Structures are given as C-alpha cells and as structure tokens.
Amino acid sequence: MPLAVFGPERYPVIMGRIAMPSLIAQAAAPSIGSALIETSGVHGAMRAFVAAAAVNVALAAALFLMLRSSSRARLPNEAQTR
Numbered sequence: 001m002p003l004a005v006f007g008p009e010r011y012p013v014i015m016g017r018i019a020m021p022s023l024i025a026q027a028a029a030p031s032i033g034s035a036l037i038e039t040s041g042v043h044g045a046m047r048a049f050v051a052a053a054a055v056n057v058a059l060a061a062a063l064f065l066m067l068r069s070s071s072r073a074r075l076p077n078e079a080q081t082r
Contacts, residue, residue: 003011036045 002015006014033045033049036048040048
C-alpha cells in the first residue's frame with residue numbers, strides 16, 4: 001500500500017524516515033541496558049524497564065481513547081440519520 005501511495009521514487013526515503021527512530025532505539029538498547037545494569041543493578045534496571053513499558057501502555061491507551069472519541073464526533077447520530 002505505501003508504495004502505491006508514495007510512488008517508487010519517494011517510497012524508500014519516506015520508509016527510511018519512518019523506520020529511523022525504531023532502528024536507532026534497537027541499536028542503542030543493548031548499550032543503554034548494560035549501562036543501567038552497571039549503574040543501578042539488575043533490580044534497578046528492571047524497574048526502569050517496567051516504568052518505560054508502563055509509560056508506553058499509558059500513551060497507547062491515551063492515543064486509542066483520543067482516536068475513538070474523535071471518530072465518534074465525526075459520525076452522525078442515529079437520531080439525525082432517521
């Protein structure tokens with residue numbers, strides 16, 4: 001689908017820009033994890049990982065609720081369509 005939307009000329013550039021933050025995070029994760037373990041121990045690193053995961057879940061839930069409420073606002077009410 002993205003190839004059809006962006007065309008063969010722009011597709012690689014756009015997909016690279018979309019993928020770059022994820023690839024950087026994946027490359028940095030082992031170094032960051034080992035630094036956390038060295039500075040705060042295994043339990044401290046696990047606390048940091050659980051906190052990061054909880055923030056991620058909270059942000060995903062907030063995004064879901066925002067999208068859900070905005071899609072409801074755009075849909076016509078049943079009373080108006082009858």
